[in-house]
Amino acid sequence: MAKNQLAKPRVKRTDSRARAALDYAQQAARLGYRNHDQDDLDAISDEAVEAKFVTGQDPVIETAKGERLPTVPVDEALKLNDLKDHMQGKDPSSREPLIAGTREAKDGTLHGALPKSVHVVDESAPLREAVPPAYTNPLFPPLPVYGPPSFIRTLQSWFFRISSFYLSLGLLGFVVLGSAFTSIGPAWRHVKMRLKFQDPNSRRPYYTEEKIRQQKRKEEEHVWTQQAGRRKRRKSGADPQEYGEGHSKKFPPLEGGSDPVIPDAAYYARRIGLDMEEFDVQTEDGFIIQLWHLFDPKEQKSARPELRQAKSAAVFRDDFIQDGRKRGTTASQFADGNRRYPVLLMPGLLQNAGAFCCNDDDSLAFFLAKSGYDVWLGNNRCGMNPKHVLLEYGDPRMWAWNIRQMGVMDLPALISRVLEETGFPKLGLVAHSQGTTQTFVALAKEQRPDIGEKISVFCALAPAVYAGRLIEVYFALMRVIPPSLFRMIFGIHAFIPLMPKAHEWLPGKLYSFLAYRVFSFLFGWNDERWELGLRDRMFQFSPTFVSAESMRWWLGRECFMRQKCILATRAEGRLEEEEDEEEDDYFNLKPNAQSVAELSCHCTGHYHKEHGRYAWYDDRAPPFAFWIAGRDNLVDGRRLLRRFERGREPNVNVVHSKLIEGYEHLDVIWSMDAIEKVGSEVRQVLWRTAPQEAKKLCRVPTACGEDQQKKPAHHTLLDATAGEWHEDVHDLPAKVLQGSI
Numbered sequence: 001m002a003k004n005q006l007a008k009p010r011v012k013r014t015d016s017r018a019r020a021a022l023d024y025a026q027q028a029a030r031l032g033y034r035n036h037d038q039d040d041l042d043a044i045s046d047e048a049v050e051a052k053f054v055t056g057q058d059p060v061i062e063t064a065k066g067e068r069l070p071t072v073p074v075d076e077a078l079k080l081n082d083l084k085d086h087m088q089g090k091d092p093s094s095r096e097p098l099i100a101g102t103r104e105a106k107d108g109t110l111h112g113a114l115p116k117s118v119h120v121v122d123e124s125a126p127l128r129e130a131v132p133p134a135y136t137n138p139l140f141p142p143l144p145v146y147g148p149p150s151f152i153r154t155l156q157s158w159f160f161r162i163s164s165f166y167l168s169l170g171l172l173g174f175v176v177l178g179s180a181f182t183s184i185g186p187a188w189r190h191v192k193m194r195l196k197f198q199d200p201n202s203r204r205p206y207y208t209e210e211k212i213r214q215q216k217r218k219e220e221e222h223v224w225t226q227q228a229g230r231r232k233r234r235k236s237g238a239d240p241q242e243y244g245e246g247h248s249k250k251f252p253p254l255e256g257g258s259d260p261v262i263p264d265a266a267y268y269a270r271r272i273g274l275d276m277e278e279f280d281v282q283t284e285d286g287f288i289i290q291l292w293h294l295f296d297p298k299e300q301k302s303a304r305p306e307l308r309q310a311k312s313a314a315v316f317r318d319d320f321i322q323d324g325r326k327r328g329t330t331a332s333q334f335a336d337g338n339r340r341y342p343v344l345l346m347p348g349l350l351q352n353a354g355a356f357c358c359n360d361d362d363s364l365a366f367f368l369a370k371s372g373y374d375v376w377l378g379n380n381r382c383g384m385n386p387k388h389v390l391l392e393y394g395d396p397r398m399w400a401w402n403i404r405q406m407g408v409m410d411l412p413a414l415i416s417r418v419l420e421e422t423g424f425p426k427l428g429l430v431a432h433s434q435g436t437t438q439t440f441v442a443l444a445k446e447q448r449p450d451i452g453e454k455i456s457v458f459c460a461l462a463p464a465v466y467a468g469r470l471i472e473v474y475f476a477l478m479r480v481i482p483p484s485l486f487r488m489i490f491g492i493h494a495f496i497p498l499m500p501k502a503h504e505w506l507p508g509k510l511y512s513f514l515a516y517r518v519f520s521f522l523f524g525w526n527d528e529r530w531e532l533g534l535r536d537r538m539f540q541f542s543p544t545f546v547s548a549e550s551m552r553w554w555l556g557r558e559c560f561m562r563q564k565c566i567l568a569t570r571a572e573g574r575l576e577e578e579e580d581e582e583e584d585d586y587f588n589l590k591p592n593a594q595s596v597a598e599l600s601c602h603c604t605g606h607y608h609k610e611h612g613r614y615a616w617y618d619d620r621a622p623p624f625a626f627w628i629a630g631r632d633n634l635v636d637g638r639r640l641l642r643r644f645e646r647g648r649e650p651n652v653n654v655v656h657s658k659l660i661e662g663y664e665h666l667d668v669i670w671s672m673d674a675i676e677k678v679g680s681e682v683r684q685v686l687w688r689t690a691p692q693e694a695k696k697l698c699r700v701p702t703a704c705g706e707d708q709q710k711k712p713a714h715h716t717l718l719d720a721t722a723g724e725w726h727e728d729v730h731d732l733p734a735k736v737l738q739g740s741i
Contacts, residue, residue: 020086051077068286107571112446164491179521224256261508265354280310288387303329315416325423340374348433353377354541372701378414382545402553407442455622457689466636515539529671630661
């Protein structure tokens, strides 16, 4: 990996340390939490003390209280540290040189390299002058710069909040009307079938299985209601003896009755006999994010509240493994040989981790927990309840972040806390959609590849790396909107905050109905593979609060919408397509070629010898596993598979890959047969790739014994089922489940 040593801006030498102290005080106030001229005794303690570099590209500010503020421009951070050294009579050159990782691309782009000159906004400049330039870094443009609040900036901030409220409300209203209009046809067909005394749901592919599950839920609700008085007297959950023979006595439910449809993952965990506790985690730039822990209440106790509070911003401390084994919330409750291997789940865009907890026992999180894993569910910054150690909701600095910060700040903080609580050196990571994006970004050479050494396997469900057809067609208009107009429409704070606020105002079922219609209209999804009786739950965990800057990264003119990839420019993508055409021509000439490796040996192009040079990942990357949705129009999973299959990532070991033809983007976690087609394989891949030392300390998960493990496939599995229900996808005939693609 190429390294780029950052040159420090030199501060003009002066014989007066007093002058250096004055300059330092001005810079510290400028980068601090509040303006120094405010009549507040705490103002001085809120000033910046020093810049801490999380990566060579990400300096965060530490205040006199030891609290953190989000990233600032590198030149400004170096200036603060340089002035501090002069004030203290130290030689600034004695500081350890900063190293920024870089990655070379085929089109000549040097990713991760910092610009020679970073534009710095004067502290008295109007907020509009902090707008990022129209054309910037091709993948991750500089974020807008906001200093401490002042009267003028507060007025300007409110101007953007008001303008974005009305403009985005109009846009949201247009989307709602569009979804209502497109629903007229299906609604009319539904009514006609009802008038003919036919069940319109009978056309759904899993109709029979849905009826069976619906009847089972009704029976369990009836039993729970009947025993309400006995439970009240006992002041505890249900007795397993109260339930019929078909009910699992190993996990008696702790909640029951009719579903209130609420955004509470812990409640749904208790309905199937598990429980959940919430931890606060501080990121290295001061955000407080939520980490949920699933556990079996018969085996484990919830940690005391003070142990679940946010700790310091430091991650991966030197003694975190030893300390976790002694005092971790899970490690301290189990003997060696009976522990559970830790798994972290990360959700997609506009979702929190409750998306993994919607389908009762067929939820991926609950399935893995009952299989014997120690399941943790991570949430990204802001989520349903925006928190920061210093900043308030109205401060634009709280919203100056995009997918990079989610990858290099949020993900390491969550991984570190899980490992600290469990005492393991590694964990398994399972991510869906945007959760895969932030992981792919974080592991890249020029970002934070060292966290790959803390991950035993990265399981990517519907990985969002390349843009799909939906991005190309339906969101093309967003590409012509300049950053200034984007900010006018969507603001500089949360992206359309009215959407998550609707959770508080609307009844659960009505909110979920509207959310499904809107998202179905925008993304072309349908619910034919989801259990209809549980669909209302699924949209209780979205949308979350996200920054307008984050959505600008996805939809704006510079980044993903323009490049069609999260880690490669459009020019580099065209070069790859040309290579693929050449290789396809070779396959046509050599139809008996056995593998991509043979193709690589016979192709004459020089680029095969340089795949390592242009690879996104180095040898610190963990093993990867992919589950691709074949009907996914939002992202192009096939192209991602092709990148790995054709040797462009020689440092990555792909331990499993599967293409499920009938699936859409959300089906990998919500389809009624997702456990059979995805979850059961995830369960085995997690155990197969776990470190041997960790396996000695853990119980063997269900169906993961040596005699039950599936033989690792050296090719991509193709599930070509067309939507019919199967009890076990692994028992499908060979003509349906093909060997390779």
